[in-house]
Amino acid sequence: MSANPSPIQPIEFKGRMILVSILRLHPAEPVALQEALEARMHEAPDLMRDMPVVVDMDAMADTPAQDLLSALETVRQHGLKLIGLLYSQVSAPLADRTGLPLIVLGPRAGGEVPLRPAPKPPIESAPQETSEAAPVPPVQAVHTPSLVVNQPVRSGQQVYARGGDLIITGAVSAGAEVLADGHIHVYGPLRGKALAGVRGLDSARIFCRRLDAELVSIAGHYRIAEDILDTERGDNRLITLSGETIRILEI
Amino acid sequence: MSRIVVITSGKGGVGKTTTSAAIATGLAQEGHKTAVVDFDVGLRNLDLIMGCERRVVYDFVNVINGDANLRQALIKDKRTENLYILPASQTRDKEALTQEGVEKVLEELSQEFEYIICDSPAGIERGALMAAYFADEAIVVTNPEVSSVRDSDRMLGILSSKTRRAEQGEDPLPAHLLITRYSADRVEKGEMLSVEDVQEILSIGMLGVIPESQAVLNASNAGMPVVLDTESDAGQAYRDAVARFLGEDRPHRFITTQKKGIFGRLFRG
Numbered sequence: 464m465s466a467n468p469s470p471i472q473p474i475e476f477k478g479r480m481i482l483v484s485i486l487r488l489h490p491a492e493p494v495a496l497q498e499a500l501e502a503r504m505h506e507a508p509d510l511m512r513d514m515p516v517v518v519d520m521d522a523m524a525d526t527p528a529q530d531l532l533s534a535l536e537t538v539r540q541h542g543l544k545l546i547g548l549l550y551s552q553v554s555a556p557l558a559d560r561t562g563l564p565l566i567v568l569g570p571r572a573g574g575e576v577p578l579r580p581a582p583k584p585p586i587e588s589a590p591q592e593t594s595e596a597a598p599v600p601p602v603q604a605v606h607t608p609s610l611v612v613n614q615p616v617r618s619g620q621q622v623y624a625r626g627g628d629l630i631i632t633g634a635v636s637a638g639a640e641v642l643a644d645g646h647i648h649v650y651g652p653l654r655g656k657a658l659a660g661v662r663g664l665d666s667a668r669i670f671c672r673r674l675d676a677e678l679v680s681i682a683g684h685y686r687i688a689e690d691i692l693d694t695e696r697g698d699n700r701l702i703t704l705s706g707e708t709i710r711i712l713e714i
Numbered sequence: 715m716s717r718i719v720v721i722t723s724g725k726g727g728v729g730k731t732t733t734s735a736a737i738a739t740g741l742a743q744e745g746h747k748t749a750v751v752d753f754d755v756g757l758r759n760l761d762l763i764m765g766c767e768r769r770v771v772y773d774f775v776n777v778i779n780g781d782a783n784l785r786q787a788l789i790k791d792k793r794t795e796n797l798y799i800l801p802a803s804q805t806r807d808k809e810a811l812t813q814e815g816v817e818k819v820l821e822e823l824s825q826e827f828e829y830i831i832c833d834s835p836a837g838i839e840r841g842a843l844m845a846a847y848f849a850d851e852a853i854v855v856t857n858p859e860v861s862s863v864r865d866s867d868r869m870l871g872i873l874s875s876k877t878r879r880a881e882q883g884e885d886p887l888p889a890h891l892l893i894t895r896y897s898a899d900r901v902e903k904g905e906m907l908s909v910e911d912v913q914e915i916l917s918i919g920m921l922g923v924i925p926e927s928q929a930v931l932n933a934s935n936a937g938m939p940v941v942l943d944t945e946s947d948a949g950q951a952y953r954d955a956v957a958r959f960l961g962e963d964r965p966h967r968f969i970t971t972q973k974k975g976i977f978g979r980l981f982r983g
C-alpha cells in the first residue's frame with residue numbers, strides 16, 4: 464500500500480504540446496526594431512498581444528550584451544510574452560541575467576518546403592479597425608485560405624499552414640512534419656508527423672489517404688507511433704479529438 | 715545545351731562514385747562529350763575508379779584558386795573517347811569549394827561539355843550542397859535499406875529547396891532514382907526493401923536497379939568503370955540506366971531471383 468492514501472496527486476504532467484513562435488532578431492538600430500514591432504502589432508494586434516515567443520539571437524553575435532538586453536525589453540514592451548531564449552553562443556551567457564530558460568531545438572536540415580508565394584489573404588490588407596478600448600477578444604486563429612502543397616513533404620522538411628487548413632496532394636515522409644491551425648488533408652500516405660489545430664482548435668481534424676504516421680496531434684493532444692495500433696493504421700483514415708482522446712476512424 | 719547532373723544520396727558508401735564513373739563513361743560511349751567532376755574534396759577516389767590517379771597534376775581546388783586553368787586540370791580518359799575527369803583535391807578541406815568558384819568552373823565546363831556529372835560527397839553539408847546547387851538534374855543513389863532511403867528522401871527535400879533552381883522559383887529539378895547493391899535473394903528473405911518499397915517511399919522515376927555484384931569490386935580494383943565490363947550484370951544494368959537516362963525505354967532486369975538449377979536447390983536449400 465502506498466503511504467499516501469489519497470488517489471489524487473497534487474501534480475500531473477500532461478502530454479500536451481504547444482506551438483510557440485520563434486522571434487529571430489537581426490542586428491538593427493533600436494529605432495528600427497521598435498518600428499518593426501509596431502508595424503507587426505498594427506497588422507495583427509490580436510495575434511501579437513500576449514503571444515508567447517522564444518527569442519533567437521544567434522544572428523546578433525556582434526551586439527554587446529547590454530544592447531541585447533534592451534532589445535529583449537523592447538520586445539517585451541510590445542506585448543509579446545518571452546518564455547525563453549533559443550540556445551546559442553549569444554544567448555547562453557544571458558540566461559541568468561534575463562531569468563529566461565535556454566531552449567534547445569533539434570536539427571532540421573531539410574529546411575522549409577519552398578512554396579510559391581500564396582495569394583495574400585484579403586483580410587491582411589484590409590484596414591484594421593481602430594476602436595481603442597475594445598475588449599480583448601480571446602486569441603483566435605484568423606481565417607486564411609487553405610495552403611495547398613503540390614509536392615511531397617520530405618524527411619527534414621516542415622510545412623505550417625498558419626491560420627488555416629493544409630492540403631497536401633502527395634506524401635508526407637517519415638521525418639517530415641506538417642502543421643496547421645485548421646484541418647490537415649494528406650492525399651498520399653502520411654508517414655511523418657501531422658499536427659492539426661496547433662493553436663488550440665479542438666475540432667480540427669486530420670484526413671489521410673493512408674495512415675502510417677510517426678505522430679498525430681490535434682490541439683496539443685497527441686499519439687506517437689507506438690500508441691497507434693496496427694489495426695488503426697491503414698487506408699482512408701480520419702483523426703479527431705474527442706475530449707482528451709485522439710480517435711482514429713476509417714472514413 | 716549542356717546539362718549538369720548531380721549524383722547524390724545523403725548516405726556514404728552507397729555507390730555514388732561507382733555510379734558517377736559508370737554513367738559518365740556510358741554517356742561518353744554514346745557519343746556525348748562528358749566531364750565527371752569529383753566534389754569529394756579530401757577523399758578523392760573518383761580518379762582511382764577511373765584509373766587515372768597517376769595522371770593527376772592539378773585538381774578542382776587548384777582551378778578554383780586560379781593555380782591552374784581548367785584545361786591543365788582536366789584529365790582525358792584513355793579508354794573512352796569524349797570523356798574527361800576533373801579530380802578532387804586530397805589535401806584541401808571542403809571550405810575550398812566556394813559557391814563562386816564552383817559556379818565559375820561549372821560555367822566554363824558548360825561551354826565545352828554536353829554532360830557534366832558531379833560526384834557528390836556524402837552528407838548534407840557544404841560539399842554535398844555545392845555539388846547539387848547548380849544541377850539541372852539529379853540521380854539519387856539509394857541502397858534498399860531503411861536508413862539509406864530515409865537519407866535519400868531528405869536529400870530530395872534539399873534538392874527541392876536548396877538548389878539554385880529552387881531559390882530562383884523554377885520547377886524543382888528532375889530527380890531519378892537509382893537503386894544500387896540490390897540483392898534479390900536478400901529481398902526475398904525480407905532482409906532488404908524491395909524495389910517497390912523504395913519506389914513507393916521516394917516516389918520518383920526509376921532510372922535503374924544495379925545488383926550487388928563482385929564485378930563492381932573487380933572493376934574498381936582494376937581502375938575501370940564497371941560499365942565497361944559488358945559481360946557483368948552490374949555493367950549491363952548501368953548500361954540500361956544510361957540508355958534510360960537518354961530517353962530510351964528499357965525493361966528492368968536483375969530484380970528477381972535467378973531460378974535456381976537442380977544443384978542450387980540441392981546444395982543451397
Ligand SMILES: Nc1ncnc2c1ncn2[C@@H]1O[C@H](COP(=O)(O)OP(=O)(O)O)[C@@H](O)[C@H]1O
Nearest residue numbers: 726727728729730731732895925926927930931
Ligand atoms: N553494385 C555494387 N555491388 C557491389 N559493391 C558495390 C556496388 N556498388 C558499390 N559497391 C561498393 O561499395 C563501396 C562504396 O561505393 P562508392 O561508389 O565509393 O560509394 P559512395 O561514393 O557513395 O561513397 C565500394 O567499395 C564499392 O566497390
Ligand SMILES: [Mg+2]
Nearest residue numbers: 730731754834
Ligand atoms: Mg564517393
